[in-house]
Amino acid sequence: MKNESPEAKSLYELYLHLGLPVDLIQPSEGFAILNLKDINFTLPYQSPSFRPDYFSFLFVKDGKGKYTIDEHSFPVEPHSIYFTNPSNYRTFSWEKIEEIYLITFDETFLKQYISKEIFSAFPFLLTETISPKIVSDEFYGEVEQVYLNIHNEYLNQSTDTYRIVGHLLAVMLYKIKAYFWQDYNPIYEGNRSSQIVKSFKRLLEKHYRDLITGKMETVFRVQDYANAQNLHPNYLSNIIKIKTGKPVTTWIADKTISEAKSLLQNSSMPIKEITYKLGFSETAHFSNFFKKHTEISPVQYRKEHTI
Structure with a gap:
């Protein structure tokens, strides 16, 4: 054995x-x-x-x-x-x-x-x-x-x-x-006391802070968030989807867009650097991802939201 x-x-x-x-x-x-x-x-x-x-x-x-x-x-x-x-x-x-x-x-x-x-x-x-x-x-x-x-x-x-x-x-x-x-009621449990949901959200926040500050260079995938709690990724995905109403992948995408908007609006960091910070290998991929979720390009967003 x-x-x-x-x-x-x-x-x-x-x-x-x-x-x-x-x-x-x-x-x-x-x-x-x-x-x-x-x-x-x-x-x-x-x-x-x-x-x-x-x-x-x-x-x-x-x-x-x-x-x-x-x-x-x-x-x-x-x-x-x-x-x-x-x-x-x-x-x-x-x-x-x-x-x-x-x-x-x-x-x-x-x-x-x-x-x-x-x-x-x-x-x-x-x-x-x-x-x-x-x-x-x-x-x-x-x-x-x-x-x-x-x-x-x-x-x-x-x-x-x-x-x-x-x-x-x-x-x-x-x-x-x-x-x-x-x-x-799993939705109530998710909103109030689910340790799995709370741990996932805390790790999501921490990981993106580490990405922005340079402590981490690799973006976590579903498997990584599951491993952090010793969970099977399918189980984590089901828990998060049922209890929060959003899949893990949506949580990750939403957080990526949120951080991208913050960097575009509140820093002078070049878009190429933002691309790498958020785990994209090419600026074109980042731009397509950003436009898909916001309907405008990163360049347009920066122009419209920079004083």
Whole structure:
């Protein structure tokens, strides 16, 4: 087994890296479900750190373990349901596994088989750090019936398997939304308390200050902002878009234009130098970018806004 922390695009890819059996996992379609009992973990089991590019639900009927995300550790106990998303690096450990079902799915699967507006229908998918929830016997019985049906369909692998699985997973998501997150509002969280959004905005401001003062020479891309928070770039992009209404790329473009306007209006810095300060390799590229967003050229803007 490799020692470095992997970034897994699927459960299949993760288990391959960890040296775990993958014969019960279909490597296509971005969906998997299995009873962890069937994996034959050598207990106690402790995983290395990894970062997934998929969402997951863990349904613990009988078992015991722990998930750790950053500095947060969560015990996983009988009759608990645990949801994770493709965000930070994490580890998991198991002390006991009797009946624990794991369901994983990626964004492509959700949009293909449930809804293209999946995060509008189920905004809780983008909630941040979530503790496992111990649920009532009645509710666990409801979701157990659904995930067992999903498992049966997954094992059958018929022509329509994933369409059926998509419908059943939607039922699961609606039930969980009603039980846990009926009033969850990601826009409110983004405006008030989202650490991911606040950290992104702070880093955006700091990075452009560093560019202007010469402390930095390279403009950050989405991957860089994601790396700064140990997040997957797709997850960061979804969080920022849903919670602020603007994609990360728009935030970056708007900040670039804002800084360009400030330099054009309040300094005598040559446009060629501004071009390089803001990460453009050629003045023509900067001018085209500026005109696209403001409808006038940098030269015209300077003339109109310089006293």
